[in-house]
Every structure is written in structure tokens, then in C-alpha cells.
Amino acid sequence: MEHEERFYLLMMAALDDELPLEERDELDAHLRLCADCAHEWRTLTAIEMLFRQTPLLMPAVDFAERTLARLPNRRARRMALGALYGLMLLSGIVPLVIGLFVAARYAPILSRPELLGGIWSSISGVGRALATIIGALLSGAGRFVIEQPALIGWFIILAGLVFLWGGVFQRLLMQPVEVASRN
Incomplete structure (x- = not known):
């Protein structure tokens, strides 16, 4: 279990480009010997590539204004609450x-x-x-x-x-x- 955790952390650091050269060499040597870790590394790099290739989605320019315009105003809310309280009273x-x-x-x-x-x-x-x-x-x-x-x-x-x-x-x-x- 310690083996998996250690090399998993090394893989995460390598994906973030924060792995020193000597640990990178150690990770590469381990990936050539351990089939499970090599499979995990291929999966992680494929996911990382998908994330990098996916375009960032931005909301429309007038999204906030349109959303605020759709919200009910306070007067209408007060009238609705008044009608509800009147109905409850009746x-x-x-x-x-x-x-x-x-x-x-x-x-x-x-x-x-x-x-x-x-x-x-x-x-x-x-x-x-x-x-x-x-x-x-x-x-x-x-x-x-x-x-x-x-x-x-x-x-x-x-x-x-x-x-x-x-x-x-x-x-x-x-x-x-x-x-x-x-x-």
C-alpha cells in the first residue's frame, strides 16, 4: 500500500510539473517495471490531456443582467405574500x-x-x-x-x-x- 501511495504522489507531482529530475527518473524506471502503475500513469495522462484540450466555457456577456431581470420584484413578492396570508386567514x-x-x-x-x-x-x-x-x-x-x-x-x-x-x-x-x- 505504501508503494502505491508513494508512486501515486510522484505521478501527481509529475502531472503538475513539480517533480525534480532525480525523482522523475525514479518514476520512469518504476513505470517500466510495474504494469499496474504504468496503466494508472497512462490513464492519468489521458485525463490530463482531455482537460488541457477542453475549451473553457464562459457565460454570455449579458448573463447577469438577464438573470436579474427575470427575478420578481419586491412589490410583486409582497403582494403574493399578502394574498397568501389573506388566504390563510380566510x-x-x-x-x-x-x-x-x-x-x-x-x-x-x-x-x-x-x-x-x-x-x-x-x-x-x-x-x-x-x-x-x-x-x-x-x-x-x-x-x-x-x-x-x-x-x-x-x-x-x-x-x-x-x-x-x-x-x-x-x-x-x-x-x-x-x-x-x-x-
């Missing part, structure tokens, strides 16, 4: 007005004692069912803790490990990343 007010209209229209029906009693009995039935379910879950969890204390200890240890490695992972994410350059 979308919040319209459902409120409709809700008030429906409540006023159907208030006599909704205020009947039989209907309210039926709704209340339904809500209280659902509440009793939820209380029974929660009580059964807590009772089962209590029996489980009493019968299997070792499993609870393992769960606590596993939770601690998860939190520990979560913290390590957060620290690793917050560290700056250094990018190594091959040149």
Missing part, C-alpha cells in the same frame, strides 16, 4: 364561521336531555372500559416484576447501554470531519 375563519352556523342551527336538537344522557352514558362506558384495561395492564406488570426481578434488572442494564451508546453516537456526530487530500 381558511381559518371560514371553518369557524361554518362551525358556528352548524352549532346555531342544530343547537335545539343537541340540547335535548335524552340525547345528552345517551352521549354521557356512552362516554362514561368508554371511560370505565379504559380504566379496566389500564388496571389489568398495571396489575399484570406488577405480578411480572414480582415474579421475574432478574429480567427487570437486565432491562435496566440494556436501557443504560442504549442511552450510553446513544450519547457516544451523538458525540461522534458533533465532531468535525477532516477530509484527507491525496494531492
Whole structure:
């Protein structure tokens, strides 16, 4: 691996015309002996030649002016934002007005004692069912803790490990990343 890295750096310096004569001779001798490095050198020189032959592209002379002319002006942007805020205001007010209209229209029906009693009995039935379910879950969890204390200890240890490695992972994410350059 050190062999490849050393000669790769020599090839890069040769492409940039920064390689001293004695290292250039060493690189040439190595390229005659090592087929992999010779192939790599031919590839690099071909790419370098393509880059040198490719013409530089320049933007049109009036590119900046045309681009700035296409951007919307501030007044149009303010008007668009005002229309958007107005639409958002109406979308919040319209459902409120409709809700008030429906409540006023159907208030006599909704205020009947039989209907309210039926709704209340339904809500209280659902509440009793939820209380029974929660009580059964807590009772089962209590029996489980009493019968299997070792499993609870393992769960606590596993939770601690998860939190520990979560913290390590957060620290690793917050560290700056250094990018190594091959040149």
C-alpha cells in the first residue's frame, strides 16, 4: 500500500510539473517495471490531456443582467405574500364561521336531555372500559416484576447501554470531519 501511495504522489507531482529530475527518473524506471502503475500513469495522462484540450466555457456577456431581470420584484413578492396570508386567514375563519352556523342551527336538537344522557352514558362506558384495561395492564406488570426481578434488572442494564451508546453516537456526530487530500 505504501508503494502505491508513494508512486501515486510522484505521478501527481509529475502531472503538475513539480517533480525534480532525480525523482522523475525514479518514476520512469518504476513505470517500466510495474504494469499496474504504468496503466494508472497512462490513464492519468489521458485525463490530463482531455482537460488541457477542453475549451473553457464562459457565460454570455449579458448573463447577469438577464438573470436579474427575470427575478420578481419586491412589490410583486409582497403582494403574493399578502394574498397568501389573506388566504390563510380566510381558511381559518371560514371553518369557524361554518362551525358556528352548524352549532346555531342544530343547537335545539343537541340540547335535548335524552340525547345528552345517551352521549354521557356512552362516554362514561368508554371511560370505565379504559380504566379496566389500564388496571389489568398495571396489575399484570406488577405480578411480572414480582415474579421475574432478574429480567427487570437486565432491562435496566440494556436501557443504560442504549442511552450510553446513544450519547457516544451523538458525540461522534458533533465532531468535525477532516477530509484527507491525496494531492
